[in-house]
Amino acid sequence: MTESELLYQLALSKIPRVGSKIAKHLISYCGSAEGVFKSKRGQLKNIPGIGGYLVQAITSFSEFDKAEIELTKAFEAGVDVLYFTHPEYPKRLKHIHDAPMIIYTRGLKKFNEDKVVAIVGTRSATKYGKHYTESLIEQIQGFKPVIVSGLALGIDITAHQAALANGLNTISVMANGIDMIYPAEHRGIARKIEDHGSLVTEYPMGTKPETHYFPMRNRIIAGLSDAVIVIEAAERGGALITAELANAYNREVFALPGDYDRKFSTGCNQLIKHHKANILTSIDDLVYYLNWDQNAPYTPYNDPMPSIPVDDLEPEEKNVVELLQKQLDGIHIDELSWQTHININKIAGILLNLEFKGLVKPLPGKKYQINRKFVR
The missing domain is CATH 1.10.150 (DNA polymerase; domain 1)
Known part of the structure; x- marks a missing residue:
């Protein structure tokens, strides 16, 4: 590009x-x-x-x-700008219906690792909540998950720090420009995150944090992850918004239960009560629901099968896919245009649409290749 x-x-x-x-x-x-x-x-x-x-x-x-x-x-500023179609754009995020068109990121871009888990919670975290976060991350360290959170006070920053302390990659999703670290006291941690993960935002350079940006930020946290873990949350708050979004995106949600009279257990208890979260009592809950196997070899994240089978494509799309299936090393766009009798401008649009659907991938030199794992 x-x-x-x-x-x-x-x-x-x-x-x-x-x-x-x-x-x-x-x-x-x-x-x-x-x-x-x-x-x-x-x-x-x-x-x-x-x-x-x-x-x-x-x-x-x-x-x-x-x-x-x-x-x-x-x-x-050393910031990468990734459009929705960029090959390094996070694959999990791409599959949510309201994914940002563009993200700004700086760091290692560890978006497509095998295991990615978000840990969120209240800014007013208790000693118990912080300790549980640190203990949980220490226990799951052997599975090598990437830890996603929002760089906020409380549970978020505790999750980032614990990930770094245990040698794990961590991703911070921000509600402002990458050059406007918020809160300011987390600048040092943000620099460390760049070396061991990524800073991510959908907002351009110079954007200051605004209240209404934070709920939008939360959808990226949920979209990047396989699961969202809520450690502590009051009856209302950003962590609950993230949990709701995760449910809408068909992600697993876990919540740490607490005493009924503790303010920052109310949100978690409500999620569990209304079947919006799995109860989190030990690391075994994560291993079971996420089907983790510590002995399994590492494999990078692969896109799930698309929801649109080949048989349901438009006739011209199907024609292109069938041609590409016959020549697995790829076909030049001009050749595709000639064989399908579709003009070059229209065939470019068809190929891009098939790329969005995950059926076709571009190659150097204006060639296109069938993505065989997606063909049914």
Whole structure:
């Protein structure tokens, strides 16, 4: 992918009402983010579901200079900007319906490891909650999970520190720009996290933390993980939002039970009572529900099978897939266009759509290859 295409991708993310779903829809018809902006008004109007407001917003967009400045700031700070289609974009996160179009990250990018677990809880953690967090991470150290949390006070920072102390990679998801560490006293830990994991945010450089950014941040915490563990939580709070989101994303949720009269056990107890979390009594609960096997060899995370089988593809998509199945080392886009009798611009959109669905992967030199593990 060229830097020019990344600029257009970033610009597309700046258009109001264009989220990841609409962006993918636009790109599948136009072939690329650059193609979206270079399409004529009439062409955009003919795209199903794209109304007059979006057509006007796209054709009148003029803030490419601001997007370029934003990219320059990120690159100068050693920050990677990953669009939804980037090969290093977290695979688990890609599968949630409201995944961010773009994430900013700095560090090792340990997103696709075999085991990834989020640990969250109240900012006003008790000594018991902190001790349990440290003990839990020490006990699961042998399974080598990546620990995800939010760099906040209380349980979050305890989870990051315990992960680092036990030689585990850890990911911090922030509700602000990577250059605006919040709270400020966690800057030292953030630097260590970069060396042993990643800082992640969907917000550009210079973005200050705002109250409404934190619930949005929580969906990334849940989306990156196989499971969310809530250690302590009051009746309301960000940890419960993360648990609710994890349930919506079909992630496992665990909660540490506590005495009924303890304020920061109320949220956990309610999650368990309403069957929104598995009760966490020991490490054995995690091992059982997550099917961990300490003796199993390490394998990187693989995408689950897509929900759309080949037989349910559009006719032109199916035609492309069938051709690629016959030539497993890949076919050049021009050859695909010639064999399918589909013009080059349209075939580019079809291939991108198949890439989104996980059926096709691009190769160097404008070749495309079937992703055999996804074909049914």
